[in-house]
Amino acid sequence: MQTYDAIVLGAGVIGSSVAYHLARLGCTNVLVLDRTQIGAGTTSQSSGILRTHYSVIENVRLAQASWQVFNDFAGYLGDEEASAGMVKCGYLIAAPDGSKLPPLRASLQAQQAQGIEVRLLDAREAQALLPIARFDDAALIGYEPEAGFADAYLVATSFARAARRLGVKIREGVEVEMLLLEGGKVAGVRTSQGTFFSDKVISTQNIWATDIERWTGIASPVVPERHAVLALETPSAPYTFQMPVYKDLGSPGMLYCRSYGGKQMLVSEGTVGETLASPDNEQGDIGIDYMVEVGAQVAERFPAYEAAGIASSWTGVYDVTPDWNPVLGGLPDVPGLVVGYGFSGHGFKLSPAVGRVLAQAALGLATDVDITAYALERFRNGGLLTGKYGLGAVS
Ligand SMILES: Cc1cc2nc3c(=O)[nH]c(=O)nc-3n(C[C@H](O)[C@H](O)[C@H](O)COP(=O)(O)OP(=O)(O)OC[C@H]3O[C@@H](n4cnc5c(N)ncnc54)[C@H](O)[C@@H]3O)c2cc1C
Structure with a gap:
């Protein structure tokens, strides 16, 4: 039996940040699974622009909190060799x-x-x-x-290395095939390399978040x-x-x-x-x-x-989600499952703060930045976060 306190699906810049922040919050018995390699998903394709300019105020807050991290990245990770490759x-x-x-x-x-x-x-x-x-x-x-730009791949690998130093296990080349539920609650995952148990799973699967729909029947609008x-x-x-x-x-x-x-x-x-x-x-x-x-x-x-x-x-x-903004937080119908997907082309600049709030949400802690507005329910109740520049653009 391989049991963990939390399992993170995906080792892109978001999943790596979640893993690091879980460990920073004291949860170090963490497993991260990726079917390819750290940062090899859409993170490696990023243009890397960092700004706090947004027309959606919730995004401004997440970008501002993230900026503090990018501004002293090595200091934040406690790793003098870490670099975000930032050009300010x-x-x-x-x-x-x-x-x-x-x-x-x-x-x-x-x-x-x-x-x-x-x-x-x-x-x-x-x-x-x-x-x-x-x-x-x-x-x-x-x-x-x-503002400026940085290197998303470097940031993902730096978060991953810092997480590993705190005890997190990251396994590459492992395909997650199924989310396991027991009594409607998260119990673990079945993968190409065996079954792993945990009552907390954080999915940061980006375009592959449609897996969640297959596994739970809950729509993933991406x-x-x-x-x-x-x-x-x-x-x-x-x-x-x-x-x-x-x-x-x-x-x-x-x-x-x-x-x-x-x-x-x-x-x-x-x-x-x-x-x-x-x-x-x-x-x-x-x-x-x-x-x-x-x-x-x-x-x-x-x-x-x-x-x-x-x-x-x-x-x-x-x-891309219908309002070009991410879905963040727990899915109330599946206790133990927290998601972070749908970044619609602007997730890198939010990755430090998003990693931290998703880790906090998974551990049942109050989040530093309020993420209520990013709940999946907004697509049912009409509380869309559509930016004032329209779809695409700046959000
Ligand atoms: C062309 C381009 C330009 C961009 N420019 C910017 C920019 O200037 N500024 C900005 O802020 N953002 C930008 N972005 C967006 C930003 O890069 C992304 O939001 C961010 O990198 C997404 O990270 P992620 O961790 O969510 O996804 P990914 O890096 O895609 O990671 C998801 C991981 O999950 C793994 N996975 C999925 N399903 C499974 C499974 N079943 N089993 C095992 N593993 C699985 C995948 O292998 C993958 O590695 C850009 C994106 C692109 C494509």
């Missing part, structure tokens, strides 16, 4: 006159009310920070100097959606590490851009992607038409990128 270059977000302007203004004000440093810039100030872009159409520009990421390069206009992440609410695809490797531009759209028939994070094709279309949007904002070449590209899959 700031986050610029701009909107022209039109529908995106009121939500941008309201969101910036809400961030300031939370005590987050956010400045309003004029076009000249924005240009000084990001000289390769044009801002002549911007009606409002916000700047979050403490669909896999593929998104493309391009790395563009033009020798005349390098996108350096000193230049901020840029969110262009004026472009049709609501593009986000950041430095990649200190000279290329990583760019992707903030709109709805390609829905997949089944959960799968294999690489997909990126059509020439798509590249041309995104390239044209980039050139509109960054004139020197008219001549840019595509240095590399990849696809990644989002676990």
